[in-house]
Amino acid sequence: MSFNSFGRLFRVTTWGESHGPAIGCVVDGCPPGIALSEADLQADLDRRKPGGSRFVTQRREPDAAKILSGLYEGVTTGTPISVLIENVDQRSKDYGDIARGFRPGHADWTYFAKYGVRDPRGGGRSSARETASRVAAGAIARKVLGEAVVIRAAVVQIGPHRINRARWDWAETANNPFFAPDRGIVPVWEGFLDEVRKAGSSTGAVVEVEAQGVPAGWGAPVYGKLDADIAAALMSINAVKGVEIGAGFGAAELSGEANADEMRMGADGPEFLSNHAGGVLGGISTGQAVVARMALKPTSSILTPRRSIDVDGQEVEIATKGRHDPCVGIRAAPVAEAMLACVLADAFLQHRAQTGGGAFRPGGEGRS
Amino acid sequence: MSFNSFGRLFRVTTWGESHGPAIGCVVDGCPPGIALSEADLQADLDRRKPGGSRFVTQRREPDAAKILSGLYEGVTTGTPISVLIENVDQRSKDYGDIARGFRPGHADWTYFAKYGVRDPRGGGRSSARETASRVAAGAIARKVLGEAVVIRAAVVQIGPHRINRARWDWAETANNPFFAPDRGIVPVWEGFLDEVRKAGSSTGAVVEVEAQGVPAGWGAPVYGKLDADIAAALMSINAVKGVEIGAGFGAAELSGEANADEMRMGADGPEFLSNHAGGVLGGISTGQAVVARMALKPTSSILTPRRSIDVDGQEVEIATKGRHDPCVGIRAAPVAEAMLACVLADAFLQHRAQTGGGAFRPGGEGRS
Amino acid sequence: MSFNSFGRLFRVTTWGESHGPAIGCVVDGCPPGIALSEADLQADLDRRKPGGSRFVTQRREPDAAKILSGLYEGVTTGTPISVLIENVDQRSKDYGDIARGFRPGHADWTYFAKYGVRDPRGGGRSSARETASRVAAGAIARKVLGEAVVIRAAVVQIGPHRINRARWDWAETANNPFFAPDRGIVPVWEGFLDEVRKAGSSTGAVVEVEAQGVPAGWGAPVYGKLDADIAAALMSINAVKGVEIGAGFGAAELSGEANADEMRMGADGPEFLSNHAGGVLGGISTGQAVVARMALKPTSSILTPRRSIDVDGQEVEIATKGRHDPCVGIRAAPVAEAMLACVLADAFLQHRAQTGGGAFRPGGEGRS
Amino acid sequence: MSFNSFGRLFRVTTWGESHGPAIGCVVDGCPPGIALSEADLQADLDRRKPGGSRFVTQRREPDAAKILSGLYEGVTTGTPISVLIENVDQRSKDYGDIARGFRPGHADWTYFAKYGVRDPRGGGRSSARETASRVAAGAIARKVLGEAVVIRAAVVQIGPHRINRARWDWAETANNPFFAPDRGIVPVWEGFLDEVRKAGSSTGAVVEVEAQGVPAGWGAPVYGKLDADIAAALMSINAVKGVEIGAGFGAAELSGEANADEMRMGADGPEFLSNHAGGVLGGISTGQAVVARMALKPTSSILTPRRSIDVDGQEVEIATKGRHDPCVGIRAAPVAEAMLACVLADAFLQHRAQTGGGAFRPGGEGRS
Numbered sequence A, B, C, D: 001m002s003f004n005s006f007g008r009l010f011r012v013t014t015w016g017e018s019h020g021p022a023i024g025c026v027v028d029g030c031p032p033g034i035a036l037s038e039a040d041l042q043a044d045l046d047r048r049k050p051g052g053s054r055f056v057t058q059r060r061e062p063d064a065a066k067i068l069s070g071l072y073e074g075v076t077t078g079t080p081i082s083v084l085i086e087n088v089d090q091r092s093k094d095y096g097d098i099a100r101g102f103r104p105g106h107a108d109w110t111y112f113a114k115y116g117v118r119d120p121r122g123g124g125r126s127s128a129r130e131t132a133s134r135v136a137a138g139a140i141a142r143k144v145l146g147e148a149v150v151i152r153a154a155v156v157q158i159g160p161h162r163i164n165r166a167r168w169d170w171a172e173t174a175n176n177p178f179f180a181p182d183r184g185i186v187p188v189w190e191g192f193l194d195e196v197r198k199a200g201s202s203t204g205a206v207v208e209v210e211a212q213g214v215p216a217g218w219g220a221p222v223y224g225k226l227d228a229d230i231a232a233a234l235m236s237i238n239a240v241k242g243v244e245i246g247a248g249f250g251a252a253e254l255s256g257e258a259n260a261d262e263m264r265m266g267a268d269g270p271e272f273l274s275n276h277a278g279g280v281l282g283g284i285s286t287g288q289a290v291v292a293r294m295a296l297k298p299t300s301s302i303l304t305p306r307r308s309i310d311v312d313g314q315e316v317e318i319a320t321k322g323r324h325d326p327c328v329g330i331r332a333a334p335v336a337e338a339m340l341a342c343v344l345a346d347a348f349l350q351h352r353a354q355t356g357g358g359a360f361r362p363g364g365e366g367r368s
Helices: A038-048 A092-098 A108-115 A121-126 A128-145 A170-174 A183-198 A226-235 A248-253 A332-355 B038-048 B092-098 B108-115 B121-126 B128-145 B170-174 B183-198 B226-235 B248-253 B332-355 C038-048 C092-098 C108-115 C121-126 C128-145 C170-174 C183-198 C226-235 C248-253 C328-355 D038-048 D092-098 D108-115 D121-126 D128-145 D170-174 D183-198 D226-235 D248-253 D332-355
Strands: A011-016 A022-028 A065-067 A081-086 A150-158 A205-212 A240-245 A263-266 A269-272 A290-296 A306-309 A315-318 B011-016 B022-028 B065-067 B081-086 B150-158 B205-212 B240-245 B263-266 B269-272 B290-296 B306-309 B315-318 C011-016 C022-028 C065-067 C081-086 C150-158 C205-212 C240-245 C263-266 C269-272 C290-296 C306-309 C315-318 D011-016 D022-028 D065-067 D081-086 D150-158 D205-212 D240-245 D263-266 D269-272 D290-296 D306-309 D315-318
Touching (some): A011 D081, A022 A128, A022 D011, A038 A065, A081 D011, A108 B332, A150 A183, A150 A332, A205 B248, A226 A240, A226 B226, A248 B205, A248 B290, A290 A332, A290 B248, A332 B108, A332 C328, B011 C022, B011 C081, B022 C011, B081 C011, B128 B332, B150 B170, B150 B332, B226 B240, B226 B290, B226 B332, C038 C128, C038 C328, C081 C128, C121 C128, C128 C328, C150 C170, C150 C183, C205 C328, C226 C328, C226 D226, C240 D226, C240 D248, C248 D150, C248 D240, C290 D248, C306 D263, C328 D108, D022 D128, D038 D332, D121 D128, D128 D332, D150 D170, D226 D332, D240 D248
Antiparallel strands (some): A011 A022, A205 A290, A240 A290, A263 A269, B306 B315, C011 C022, C022 C081, C150 C205, C306 C315, D022 D081, D065 D081, D205 D290, D263 D269, D306 D315
């Protein structure tokens, strides 16, 4: 019941504060015999890395991941994989003035209330810097899943500006600093975010993440549901305030007829005529793409002073100087991918445990 | 890592199928010395019970809960509390014609794919009947939390029809068959649901649940976050496709200034000028009301035939006769309360474990 | 982290007090598609049942197990299996006089100290009656393991009287009321136990349990070791005070040369020239028989008055009337089998999760 | 259900191989506000450190522990504590000749069978080097428990030579290289171990560990028993083959009268006239000293060639050169202390979670 671990069989424990000497994670339960290198982790870490454009924090971190255990001659051994990422660009003085005050909308207050003591430097454990460890773990999870499962995320809304889903092109997400799948939204977001940034303000966002190639049968009723695990995994990401699967909140408005994803028999098994379910029914994967979205609130670190109190109970006004993401949702896209990868790797192992793996196919005989 | 358990310290395991002899739950980790009776469970069970109006399933179940262990002379002993609820009104013939086909939008297909074998009678384990066990457990959780914590839920949207939040009155939820907090919406929903019911169709809904009286400090970073646990707990309820905390998806559109819940110092500690956070920051309770919403899809059991396949891979058309909720979201309100109660009871115990309980107060000395 | 559950993937939760209406268990994580009936459980329950000879408690319980969920048409569905065993022969008056006093060597005192409230009737939750639930779960575990794995236990010592291991014959365990594998010890134990019983005294015992047919590769370093799990499982049985694997405490006296189990290559894989390891090395099964022993203390319920105190802090003398096992170790043999079966079923599922199952064979290519 | 973690609330995850770049652990769930420094860890690590006498391995490791997270200004913050210990004195060539063969009595074979791939350098993950991480975690656990709980271990048997318990003096354990509490046994063990060492052989040992100052009420029925947790924790230590609590295997020979620890009322609560229970009844602490023993087998690395096979299935003879402990039991004393400390810290937090802490006292009113 570790607070800083997630996953049941593919189990990730992260540690570290924003301005401590390092952060990292331990991945336990990884199957043996999988080729893995630090370069595999680096590719994903680089996508999340700060400093990549003027729209994200200017902190400069190489985010170079070292693997300290669990590998032998380039292959996983089945023992725990310890990953360490040094913190290089701490500037704790930036935070000196908020060490005693509670930024409205930030975890400053709740950490104080709970623990009495907290590391205020850069938000300590509550900093989004922790998500680098998730991305490292997610890269390992992808290796467990193999190439048949493709996981990718896109930002679909920044502030009030939504993409045009008709123009969705996954390839575009690599061509702009926003992970936008819609080329047309890019100038809109640039203009909007430049305003936000210049005003010392911040804005929220929505990220969509999907996994293609997930076979039917992963997940489990009733509290080990695949979608319940996804909901917890995404909601645990900093600043996330909402999670939905498939049609999500929109499903509330649908009729049963509209919501039902009709099925036909295809050459390789069942085929669906729609995917309102987002690839999950009864907590178990259907064989369609698993689709989830998460909403992120605006960063609480803003230049405009807000009314608050401090550890002494004094009423104060707080404005955040220092370096921050004006829209933390942007860099959350690779984090969402990582969390979905970890949940799926875990679901894969759990399914294999209980059933031996594979799925029953209509008209077939036993498991595929 | 039990699939059919949830909670870390206040741990609930449920079992049972819709048309088996009984359903039930085992609640482990309950503190000793709490007065508890079967009547305490019954009050909540009666609110969830089928057959209460023409807008819910006509199955007649007394849902009489028996407590088989963990009590001595009316008081909890700290040992596991086993609750048993007999199934009385099974009509398995109603389901005979769908034993081999997969209802679109239902768990029929995924249970088959995963297990090969399933209990098709009434949906078996995937039936909403399982939620009676949750409500029984939730009633015990309320006792653990005590009267200072008040948990209640309301239906805020049915199909496309939303309540007017300006007319919110908690007292109204007991005066209509919809748990509606807005008297004005009742005739609208009546008319809408009568149409849905007569058409043999179904519709989705949104339920809002809140807990007042939760002290600051419950929950834990980073994967044991209070909101992550709430997200998983609500997403595990049948038909739920989306979960949000506080401002939720709306937070994506807010500026940092608008989203920040400013703080002032009150007589009893910090006071907040708004609650976009929904009572949770950094995964830890703020001391404000904890507010969550969940979206439920329309019931998949509808009279209009839909295209599907069966266990033999044959293409078929499926319509569901039998008894069903046209809007499963209605009876989900007490279930949402129960799940939130269980999550909070668990968070209370976890907080007490790590810290001894209580919270630091600004300007105070040590824990309250 | 449920107190009343054990196992990671094959997960058993038990509930119930000695003199409550019933006891039972919920088995979660059982693979689907396994033929199972109440009769399968009954066979093992009958071996543990009280009242079988004059050497065990005279309480009369049919121990008839009902399966309430998780089965459909005689086959497991992968959903939780709920087992209920009614208590029939409660005589709570027998315990009236000890409701306030603490029997020396009994859990009376510790339950009071921990909980303040306890069910004193028949020892409540601390009664050996709880082990019937373990035996029911163990019977399900045996089905998961299949016929290739044979688990059996024998009593090897009662009080100071040990069997002659040279005369070991498993078949004999069914021919006497002591589960003795050595026919020669039976009259010795009869005489000894008749004396103990007539004196209103009690005695300890040692039980040996082994599993044949366990393939190499089950278990996991470093805290999920197969032998660590066995140690916890056996130590959790009432009255057990010691557990050993293979050579056990005797290994402390051995030289490295004597202790090493040399290996040769057999037709079906490695063969060992001895089994000091008890079938486990580095926490992982070797392919040899898994062998464990557990020591049980004498029952604390004795007729001779012992000095103690009561809930009011008064000094008292306590003697136990009522019905009791003079040697609780006898009926512990089927319980040890059940616990080993559960641990192995769990290890099997865990191994399959991480590796896909099977084992590498020297000179082979990949997993068998 | 992490394989490389233990503890429920005070949760320790270790990682690292004998000859990798480093080993370490992450301690999650530690209460906030506890003064802690690297020096606190070092004191215990130095007691376990190799190279301290001619009777232990000559590998030279400073075992300098670095704390990378979870501390702020010398105080725990409640977030995970990451400890890193670099490996300095690897000599992997020593192991080159056994990379393909399986040492009899060693985990070589079982790791190969399970994983197919393994790190053979120094035993990889199965090396006793991993226990340094346990000792670091145990030092943190001691801080959680505070000074009122005193945990210490002694070696009570090496090979066939047992201490004279009548001469027990805890102070002596610091005066000899064996952690012997009996000054008289020291020359005997010196002579015996010199012979063993010169012969290139090895020998087993028994370690006794106790905790004084543990209040009544820690632990929980039925599978979260304090003694079951201790059994698993000790059995998980390398080379341990047996565990006992209190009278242990000796209890099997006792009568109920002899085994019962009679109670009288003392000034500070119940007093016991003996401690056959080893401080645990019904899985819950009694308030007496918690006493456990563990038996360790002889090291499997010996100079005398033993018959075995290799990864190709070839029959070979294996002798271990390199550096090894002739009696791994010696350095296991601080490891046993560490494991008991971790189990007790965990039990303390669990007890506080469920009950709020404290214990009922006979004649008292409510919890102390």
